[in-house]
Amino acid sequence: MSVLNTFDVSECLSFLCFITFSLIFCFFMLFTSSVLGGKSSSRYKHTPFESGIAPVGDTCLHFSVKFYLVAMFFVIFDVEALYLYIWSVSIIETGWTGFLEAFIFILFLLLSLFYLIRIQALKWVNK
Template sequence: MFVLNTFDIGECLSFLCFISVSLIFCFFMLFASSVLGGKSLSRYKHTPFESGIDPVGDTSLHFSIKFYLVAMFFVIFDVESLYLYVWSVSIIETAWKGFIEAFIFILFLLLSLFYLIRIKALNWVHK
């Protein structure tokens, strides 16, 4: 059983040491690459390289807002599957209380999906 009252200073120091060594290593790699890396100044330095073919046309593409909405809805409804996975793994420890909480969570998700359908946020074409 996990006890909240125990506090091990050795674990905190080892975690702090790990974080500091990681940050020092990152800064060292950035510094070493800036010092040791080659530098060239030419007129082709900042042009995009596409398999040796000269770029043609404008690079900014305009997408419909529907692609953004579908992506956001996917992220929202996909993240909830992570919560349900954790709940399903710990079903024995949570018992009925966890079942009721998961049921309420799924109910809120279904209500939000019905709301999105009601306001026609998932329709691609407007009449």
């Protein structure tokens, strides 16, 4: 059976209807909130935090690039741990093929972690 035989027009039409109604609903909600939403105006409306207190000091906070780097590493490894959790739930269905794929995936994870350690990307000490 080829891919063209399994193509169903009704599925595409229902997906198109879903997207269309979702967009219409979003625009309707935005329009309704702009019409019915409360509007206030006072002399303190456009001051910082609407409190009337003048800002003190510099608002620019400087973070180390290492912070963002470690945050990105955390997100990457966290998503990969989620993938491994999903694999462990379906281990019976995947069988030995799934086990081999997970083993290769874990191997790539370990190689990437060793690479990060080798290039000293996880060290906080300045040179």
